[in-house]
Structures are given as C-alpha cells and as structure tokens.
Amino acid sequence: MKKIALTATAAVAALALGLTGCSSERGGTGGAAPGESEAPAGFEEGARIGVALPDKTSENWVLAGDLFTQGLEDAGFQADVQYAPASNTVAEQANQIQAMVTSGAKVIVIGAKDGKQLATQVEAARDAGAYVIAYDRLIENTEAVDYYVAFDNFKVGQLQGEALLEGLEKNAGHEAPYNIELFSGSPDDANSAVFFNGAMDVLQPKIDDGTLVVGSGQTEIGQTATQGWLAENAQERMDGILTSTYSDKELDGVLSPNDTLARAILTSVEQAGKKQPVVTGQDSEVESVKWIMEDKQYSTINKDTALLVDQTIKMIGQLQKGEEVDVNDTEQYDNGVKVVPAYLLDPVIVTKENAEEAYANVPSLLEIVQSY
Numbered sequence: 531m532k533k534i535a536l537t538a539t540a541a542v543a544a545l546a547l548g549l550t551g552c553s554s555e556r557g558g559t560g561g562a563a564p565g566e567s568e569a570p571a572g573f574e575e576g577a578r579i580g581v582a583l584p585d586k587t588s589e590n591w592v593l594a595g596d597l598f599t600q601g602l603e604d605a606g607f608q609a610d611v612q613y614a615p616a617s618n619t620v621a622e623q624a625n626q627i628q629a630m631v632t633s634g635a636k637v638i639v640i641g642a643k644d645g646k647q648l649a650t651q652v653e654a655a656r657d658a659g660a661y662v663i664a665y666d667r668l669i670e671n672t673e674a675v676d677y678y679v680a681f682d683n684f685k686v687g688q689l690q691g692e693a694l695l696e697g698l699e700k701n702a703g704h705e706a707p708y709n710i711e712l713f714s715g716s717p718d719d720a721n722s723a724v725f726f727n728g729a730m731d732v733l734q735p736k737i738d739d740g741t742l743v744v745g746s747g748q749t750e751i752g753q754t755a756t757q758g759w760l761a762e763n764a765q766e767r768m769d770g771i772l773t774s775t776y777s778d779k780e781l782d783g784v785l786s787p788n789d790t791l792a793r794a795i796l797t798s799v800e801q802a803g804k805k806q807p808v809v810t811g812q813d814s815e816v817e818s819v820k821w822i823m824e825d826k827q828y829s830t831i832n833k834d835t836a837l838l839v840d841q842t843i844k845m846i847g848q849l850q851k852g853e854e855v856d857v858n859d860t861e862q863y864d865n866g867v868k869v870v871p872a873y874l875l876d877p878v879i880v881t882k883e884n885a886e887e888a889y890a891n892v893p894s895l896l897e898i899v900q901s902y
C-alpha cells in the first residue's frame with residue numbers, strides 16, 4: 531500500500547518536471563532495477579552531480595563537503611554540494627534533493643539526515659534519469675537507491691566493542707566484573723543500529739557471562755539512543771545515569787558510538803568528580819585524537835573521509851562512462867525493499883598504541899600524534 535502511494539507520488543513529480551519516460555535512458559529497458567544485472571547507461575562528460583549532505587554533526591561531514599567539491603571538479607564534473615541546515619533539516623534536505631533533480635543532476639549522492647524520509651525525492655531522481663548513491667548512511671524503504679558507499683558499519687561497532695573490552699582489561703585497575711554504560715547514535719540514522727548491533731555482537735556474551743555489568747540496566751537501543759547525535763543529549767543522559775546509579779560505585783567503561791559523544795560523556799564524568807572511564811569513539815576528530823594521546827579517551831576509529839569520497843567519485847565516473855560499478859557487498863544492506871549493492875571500506879581501530887601507524891596516510895592527524 532505504502533509502496534503504491536510512493537510510486538504514484540514519484541510519477542506525479544516526474545510529470546510535473548516533464549521528464550516522464552526518461553528512466554529508459556538509464557538502462558535501456560526502464561524496468562530492471564539499476565545496479566542489478568544491466569550495465570548503467572552512461573551520460574555526458576562534465577555533467578552536473580548533486581551532493582546532499584546532512585547537518586554537520588561531526589567533522590567528517592565538514593570535510594566531505596570540501597573534498598566532494600574539489601574532487602568532482604578535478605574529475606571534470608560540475609559539483610553542486612549542499613548541507614541541510616541544522617533546523618528543519620529533514621524537510622530542507624528533501625527540498626535540496628528535489629532542486630538537484632530539477633536542475634538536471636545525473637547522479638545525486640546523499641548523506642541522509644533521515645534515511646527513512648527520502649523515498650519521494652529519490653524516486654523523483656530515478657524517474658528523471660538520475661542515479662542515486664547513498665553515502666555513509668543508507669536510504670531506506672525505496673527501490674530507487676542504486677548504490678551504497680560507506681565504511682563497514684557493523685565492523686565499526688565490533689571494533690568499538692573489542693576496544694572497550696581491551697581498554698577495561700588494561701585500565702580499569704581491577705579484575706572483572708566491570709561496570710559499563712552503553713550509548714548509541716541518533717535513531718533517524720540507519721547507521722546507529724548497525725554500529726550498536728556490531729558492538730553488542732562482542733559485548734552481549736560478556737554481559738551474559740557477568741564480565742560486564744550495565745549498571746543502569748539500559749541495554750535496549752531505544753534506551754541508549756542520542757537524538758540528533760547531539761553532544762548535549764549524551765551529556766545529559768550520562769549526568770542522569772551517574773546520579774541515579776553511580777553515587778556509590780565506579781563506572782569503568784562506556785561504549786560511545788562516536789568522538790563527539792565520547793567527549794560529552796567524559797566531560798559529564800569529569801564534572802561529577804568521578805574516576806575517568808574507558809570510553810570508545812569514532813571519526814578521528816582532532817580533539818579526540820588529542821584526548822587519546824593524553825590518555826583521556828581510549829579509542830577512536832579511522833574512517834578516512836578522503837578514501838570514502840574518492841571511492842564515491844570513482845563510482846560516479848563509472849556511471850558516467852556506462853561501465854559496471856564497483857561493489858564488494860551485495861548482502862548486508864537490505865533497506866526494507868531491496869538489498870542495496872554496496873562498496874564497503876575497512877574501518878581501522880585507533881588507540882594511543884597504534885595511532886602513528888593508523889594515521890600514516892593522514893598527515894594532519896599524524897602531525898598531532900607526533901607532537902606528543
């Protein structure tokens with residue numbers, strides 16, 4: 531029922547644009563889903579490429595915008611890179627994507643603010659003959675997303691879980707059981723559950739055997755969520771848990787899904803005058819890399835944004851030439867109506883111990899590490 535309604539909306543949008551029928555330009559038959567068996571149709575050199583990024587909730591998004599603008603221009607395309615503003619983000623991003631479709635973009639790369647709310651826009655893109663690449667975050671519940679490009683999100687979570695266990699063994703200052711708390715990302719971001727499930731794949735058996743104790747008892751993703759990936763929301767939740775649960779015991783470790791939230795959690799604990807716990811992170815944000823070198827934050831993940839943007843631009847080049855598009859995963863990312871063919875890059879765990887090696891190809895971070 532829902533699917534029929536969405537398809538009808540897309541058809542209306544295509545009619546309004548006077549573009550009905552253009553979908554056949556993409557693959558010859560107009561019927562087969564792109565990214566499946568048929569080769570992409572190709573389009574003119576120098577075409578316009580839209581890049582719709584979410585609000586700047588972490589440094590990787592800021593960097594991605596600059597790298598896309600430069601990289602697409604270097605590859606001979608016309609780049610139209612836009613961020614969703616911090617307020618009214620979902621609706622504004624939808625408008626930006628719709629405008630990219632109208633302006634004739636041949637590929638639209640989307641870092642979704644809310645991956646469940648873009649079906650109408652990506653279906654309009656497809657009907658106008660454009661390809662849609664979900665960047666970093668999956669777009670859900672629609673056939674019209676052609677490819678997904680991201681770091682392996684489940685592996686990110688597993689690496690975080692492993693780092694938390696390793697950090698506890700090294701730094702908790704006592705044997706198990708260890709008291710921990712769990713945080714996850716924003717519920718409107720499809721990555722949040724994947725990160726959390728990856729981490730729980732490692733942590734759940736240790737909770738079950740008593741090695742880890744979640745003091746607050748909050749182990750369901752709904753209880754651990756951080757709306758909007760906002761630091762203040764994580765800090766507030768940590769403040770509340772410290773008051774309710776840790777007045778008479780120590781907190782040994784915290785699973786944090788990214789660096790922004792890790793620093794908020796550490797700030798909360800510090801302000802409460804408690805012992806510093808082992809805290810994980812993700813993104814290799816400058817401030818967190820410093821905190822790792824200063825033994826304040828235990829770990830982060832290196833997801834080199836330059837590599838992810840390069841891979842995306844490579845896929846756009848393949849689409850332009852009508853070549854087969856590189857994918858290395860055709861199983862993991864079921865968006866609710868189809869398995870989206872994906873290219874997944876390998877995330878790298880970073881602690882103080884391997885930081886120099888991990889950032890060997892990231893000069894700005896290497897410089898920070900070497901300054902300690």
Ligand code: BGC
Nearest residue numbers: 587588667719721759788813
């Ligand atoms: C990204 C993370 C980032 C988070 C908040 C996620 O979708 O994969 O790298 O920390 O969004 O911006």
